Amino acid sequence: SLAYLTFRGAIRERTFHVLFLLALFLFFVTPFLTAVAPRQGIQVALDFIMSTVSFIGLILVVFFGSNLITKDIDNKTIYSMITKPISRSHYVFGRFLGMALVLFISSLLLTALGLISFYVSVKFFNQLGENPNWFLFGMNSLFSLEMLLLLVSVSFLISSVSTSSFLPL
Numbered sequence: 001s002l003a004y005l006t007f008r009g010a011i012r013e014r015t016f017h018v019l020f021l022l023a024l025f026l027f028f029v030t031p032f033l034t035a036v037a038p039r040q041g042i043q044v045a046l047d048f049i050m051s052t053v054s055f056i057g058l059i060l061v062v063f064f065g066s067n068l069i070t071k072d073i074d075n076k077t078i079y080s081m082i083t084k085p086i087s088r089s090h091y092v093f094g095r096f097l098g099m100a101l102v103l104f105i106s107s108l109l110l111t112a113l114g115l116i117s118f119y120v121s122v123k124f125f126n127q128l129g130e131n132p133n134w135f136l137f138g139m140n141s142l143f144s145l146e147m148l149l150l151l152v153s154v155s156f157l158i159s160s161v162s163t164s165s166f167l168p169l
Contacts, residue, residue, distance in 0.1 A: 001094075002081070002086075002090075002091065002094030002095060002097075002098065003094050003095075003097035003098035003101060004098065005098065006068065006094070006095050006097075006098020006099060006101075006102070007098045007101045007102055007105075009098075010060075010064050010098070010099070010102045011102070013064070015063050015064075016060070016064075019056055019059055019060065019063075020056075020106075022056070023052060023053075023056045023110055023113065024113065026048075026052045027049070027052065027113050027114055027116075027117035028117070030045055030048050030049065030114075030117040030118070030120075030121055031045075031117065031120050031121035031124060031125055033045070033048055034048075034121045034125060035121075035125050038125075041121065041122075041125065042122065042130065042131075042132060043130075043132075045117070045118050045121050045122070046118065046132055046137065049111075049114035049115070049117065049118055050114075050137075050140055050141070050144070052110070052114065053107055053110045053111055053114060053141065053144060054144050054147075054148075056106070056110055057103060057106065057107055057110075057144065057145070057148045058148065058151070060102065060103060060106060060148075061103070061148055061151045061152050061155065064099060064102065065099050065151070065152040065155045065156065066155040066158075066159060066168040067159070067168065068095055068099060068156075068159070069092070069095065069156065069159040069160055069168075070159050070162075070164075070168065078091075092156060092160060095156070096152065096153065096156055099152050099156075100149055100152065103145060103148050103149060103152065104145060107141065107144065107145050107148070111141050155168045156168075
């Protein structure tokens with residue numbers, strides 16, 4: 001239930017909505033960027049899509065993951081959680097699972113939007129280049145998500161032992 005509350009809290013944030021609008025804008029720009037390099041348009045589109053997903057995920061980690069525990073301490077909502085029959089490790093693990101769910105759903109959604117942008121750029125701008133290796137694209141998405149989860153875990157470690165809200169950031 002704590003992971004679900006973390007997920008819902010992250011979805012309600014205005015910063016989350018602004019990041020998805022930024023991602024939509026970047027995916028809208030992708031077909032026009034591929035028109036600049038017509039011989040390598042497919043590679044440019046895929047690189048830009050993967051970079052956008054990683055960049056938005058990194059910003060999500062920085063804005064949400066690093067301040068999640070310190071925000072609970074500052075707002076004193078952690079006191080109501082600790083008084084419940086839940087251990088401290090379950091609290092941190094629940095918050096981590098919620099943040100992992102946020103990263104998983106957002107990277108899945110961003111990858112799907114990126115692939116739609118890729119097909120639009122290939123369809124309307126007649127890009128040249130080799131056919132992409134979709135297995136490598138999927139593995140890149142998976143390892144990008146793993147990288148983001150590792151960053152969240154390090155920021156949780158630092159935020160659980162620090163008293164400053166800027167140190168985990």
